[in-house]
Amino acid sequence: MSDDDLRPFRIEIPEADFDYLRSRLATARWPGELPGVGWTRGIPVNHLRELADYWHTGYDWRAQEARLNRYPQFTTEIDGQRIHFLHVRSDREDARPLLITHGFPGSVAEFMRLIEPLVNPATGPAFHVIAPSLPGYAFSTPLGGTGWTMARTARAWVELMRRLGYQRYGVHGGDIGAGVSGTVAGIDSDHVIGVHVVTDPLTAAATATFLPGLADRLDLNDPVDKLIQDRIDAFKNDGSGYLAIQNSRPQTIGYGLVDSPLLQLAWIAEKINEWTDLPVDRDQLLTTVSLYWFTGSGATAAHTLYEQAHSSDWGAPPRVPQGFAVFGADETVRRLVPAPAGVHWTEYERGRHFPAMEAPAQLAADLQAFFGPLS
Numbered sequence: 001m002s003d004d005d006l007r008p009f010r011i012e013i014p015e016a017d018f019d020y021l022r023s024r025l026a027t028a029r030w031p032g033e034l035p036g037v038g039w040t041r042g043i044p045v046n047h048l049r050e051l052a053d054y055w056h057t058g059y060d061w062r063a064q065e066a067r068l069n070r071y072p073q074f075t076t077e078i079d080g081q082r083i084h085f086l087h088v089r090s091d092r093e094d095a096r097p098l099l100i101t102h103g104f105p106g107s108v109a110e111f112m113r114l115i116e117p118l119v120n121p122a123t124g125p126a127f128h129v130i131a132p133s134l135p136g137y138a139f140s141t142p143l144g145g146t147g148w149t150m151a152r153t154a155r156a157w158v159e160l161m162r163r164l165g166y167q168r169y170g171v172h173g174g175d176i177g178a179g180v181s182g183t184v185a186g187i188d189s190d191h192v193i194g195v196h197v198v199t200d201p202l203t204a205a206a207t208a209t210f211l212p213g214l215a216d217r218l219d220l221n222d223p224v225d226k227l228i229q230d231r232i233d234a235f236k237n238d239g240s241g242y243l244a245i246q247n248s249r250p251q252t253i254g255y256g257l258v259d260s261p262l263l264q265l266a267w268i269a270e271k272i273n274e275w276t277d278l279p280v281d282r283d284q285l286l287t288t289v290s291l292y293w294f295t296g297s298g299a300t301a302a303h304t305l306y307e308q309a310h311s312s313d314w315g316a317p318p319r320v321p322q323g324f325a326v327f328g329a330d331e332t333v334r335r336l337v338p339a340p341a342g343v344h345w346t347e348y349e350r351g352r353h354f355p356a357m358e359a360p361a362q363l364a365a366d367l368q369a370f371f372g373p374l375s
Contacts, residue, residue, distance in 0.1 A: 004076070004163050005076060005077075006074045006075075006076050006163060006164075007074060007075050007076065008072070008073070008074055009073040009074055009075045009084060009139065010069050010073065011065050011068055011069055011073070011139070012065075013061065013065065013294050017294055018061055021055075021261055021290075021293060021294075022056055024260070024261050024262075025052055025055060025056040025261055025262070026056060028052065028260075028261070028262045030045060030049070030262075031045070032045075033045045039273070039274075042266070042270060043266050043269060043270040043273070047269075047273075048262070048265065048266050048269065051265060051269055051282070051285075051286070052261075052262060052265060054282065054286070055261075055265065055286050055289070055290075059282075059283060059286050059290075060283075061287075061290055064109075064283060064286075064287040064290070067112065068108075068109065068112070068287070071086045071087075071088050071115065072086065072087050072088060072089075073085065073086050073087070074087055075139065076160065076163065078156040078159050078160060079144075079152070079155070079156055079159075080144040080145060081135050081140070081143070081144040081145075081148065081156065082139075082140055082141065082142070082144070083132055083133070083135065083140050083156060083160060084108075084132065084133040084138060084139035084140045085108075085130060085131060085132035085133065085160065086108055086111075086115070086129065086130070086131040086132075087128075087129075087130050087164065088115055088119050088128070088129045088131075089119070089128045090118075090119045090120065090126040090127060090128055091120070092120075092126040094125075094126065095119075095125075095126040095127055095128050096125065096126075096127055096128070096168070096169065096170065096193070096371065096375075097127070097128045097130060097161070097164075097166040097168070097169035097170070098118065098127040098128065098129055098130070098169065098170045098171075098172060098367070098371065099130045099131075099132075099157060099160075099161060099169055099170070099171045099172070099181070099184070100114075100129060100130070100131050100171075100172045100173060100177070101131075101132065101134065101157070101171070101172070101173035101176070101177030101180045101181055102131070102133075102134065102137075102173070102174075102175075102176075102177050103173065103174050103175020103176040103177045103178070104175060104176055104301060104305065105267065105268045105271055105272075105288070105292070105301070106137075106175070106177075106288060106354070107133065107137060107138050107287075107288040107291045107292070108131045108132075108133055108138065109284060109287040109288045109291060110284065110288060110354060110356050110357050111129075111131050111356050112284060112287075113281075113284070113356065113357065113360040114356040114360040114363060114364055115129050115131070117360065117361065117364035118364055118367065118368075121364070121368065124365075124368040124372065125368045125371060125372045127170075127367070127371075128166075130160070130161070130164065130166075130169075132157065132160065134153060134176065134177075134180075134301075134304065135148040135152075135153055135156070135304060136148060136297060136300035136301050136303060136304045137291075137292075137297050137300070137301050137304075138291040138292070138295050138297055139291075139295060141295050141296065141297050141300055142300065143300040143303060143304070146303075146307065147307060148303075148304045148307050149304075149307050149308050149311040149313050150176060150179040150180045150183055150308055150314070150315070151183050151311070151313040151314060151315035152313070153180050153183075154180050154181075154183035154184045154186075154187060154315055155187065157171075157180065157184050158184055158187060158188045158191075161188075161191070166191070167191060168191055168192075168193050168375070169191060169192060169193065170192065170193050170194050170195070170196065170367075170371045170374065171184045171185055171192055171194075171195045171196070172195070172196040172197065172198075172367060173197060173198075174197060174198040174199065174203075174353070174354075174355070174356075175203065175353065176308075177197075178197035178198070178199065179314075181195050181196075181197060182195055182197065182315075182317070182318050183314070183315030183316065185318035185319070185320045185322075186315050186316030186317050186318050186319060187315055187316050189318070189319040189320050192318075192320050193320065193321070193371070193374040193375060194320050194321040194322065194323060194370065194371060194374045195318050195320060195321075195322055195323070196322075196323035196324075196325070196344075196366070196367055196370050196371070197322075197323070197324060197325075198324075198325045198326075198327060198355050198363065199324065199325075199326055199327075199333065199337060200275075200326065200327045200328045200329075200333070200351070200352040200353055201231070201326075201328060201329070201330050201332050201333055202231060202235075202275065202328075202352065202353070203275070203352075203353055204332065204333045204336040204337055205228060205231035205232050205234075205235060205332065205336065206231075206232075206235045206239065206240070207336070208228070208232055208336050209232050209235055209236055209240070214232075224331045224332055224335060225335070227330075227332055228332050228335065228336065231332070239274070242267070242270075242271065243305065246301075246302040246305040246306060247305055247306055247309035247310075248306070248309075250299065250302035250303045250305065250306045251299070251303075253298075253299075253302055254298065254299025254300075254302055254303070255299075257292070257298025257299055257302070258296045258298055258299050261293050264289060264292055264293050264298050265289050267298065268285070268288065268289050268292065269285065269289070272285055272354070275352055275353035275354065276351075276352050276353060276354055276357075276358055277328055277350060277351065277352050277358075278350050278351050278352075278358035278359060279358075280354065280357045280358060281357065284357055285357075321343070321344070321370075321374060322339065322340065322343045322344070323343065323344035323345075323346075323366070323370035323371075324337060324339055324343060324344065324345050324346070325346045325348065325355070325362075325363060325366045326345070326346070326347045326348065327348045327350070327351030327352050327353075327355045327358070327359065327362075328348070328349070328350060328351055328352045329347035329348060329349065333347075344369070344370045346366050346369070348362055
């Protein structure tokens with residue numbers, strides 16, 4: 001087979017693997033819990049136990065596996081790395097290709113309520129959707145080696161779109177997917193028609209902790225700047241522990257994430273709770289957790305976070321039209337996001353870090369509004 005081969009793929013988890021998951025959930029050891037602490041020290045026992053019980057006795061993996069398998073899937077090897085992706089083509093002749101990238105702790109499963117309104121919309125532009133699994137995530141495993149930063153991933157995505165034969169395409173993402181998408185737009189501007197990203201106030205503040213000199217530009221007598229600083233401090237002091245350990249000791253945390261379904265569930269469910277303000281479908285959440293568990297990608301995802309934390313390769317800035325959709329918007333995001341004047345900018349009152357799961361209809365409409373005039 002040549003390097004350019006695109007191989008059809010179906011998700012087929014052996015029944016023995018799911019039996020093993022059930023046995024581990026049934027025999028899990030549970031820690032005690034201090035009274036009255038709520039969510040302040042991590043995910044509460046009663047919340048996690050309810051999720052784990054449903055994962056064990058109520059969740060239907062085979063139904064979710066079949067739902068994912070309705071989408072055509074493929075694997076290919078790029079730069080020594082196996083890449084898994086969904087490739088869902090619209091029947092519309094005027095559909096345009098759209099490359100969408102998830103973030104952490106996500107998977108392509110978070111797009112299950114977004115794909116249909118993009119591929120077969122009732123009105124407005126339609127899209128051919130290409131949704132890869134990030135290197136080290138789900139079926140883009142095993143991780144082929146070190147060095148898988150966002151910029152290297154972006155270069156792999158450019159090659160993927162070349163192999164698919166798309167000459168003009170849009171890119172979209174959130175979280176890590178936003179960084180990858182922006183870099184794709186920067187390095188492949190001859191082919192990218194525009195880049196659309198999603199963010200929210202807490203993500204914008206967390207991202208700002210990595211921007212040098214920001215603190216010197218904040219006026220703490222200004223209420224908006226004071227709120228920005230408070231959120232930055234909250235992320236540094238109380239919200240960044242998950243990232244600190246993965247950025248420094250991915251191998252160590254990886255043993256627990258790969259060996260304990262309870263830890264893998266807690267690791268993701270805590271962030272879903274903290275980073276959303278609209279309900280997330282429980283089956284959709286557990287499908288992402290299951291993908292991490294069955295593929296052992298909790299560890300390899302952590303390694304890619306380590307790579308980015310220790311990299312100075314940030315690719316190139318976008319040189320194409322840019323669009324921003326801000327969920328749970330407030331005044332802070334405009335000050336934190338380096339958006340050029342005159343860009344597409346939409347604010348939504350509700351939703352937050354996972355709009356493809358929280359508000360898929362609004363996100364699909366915004367993608368149509370942004371990419372509709374572009375060619």
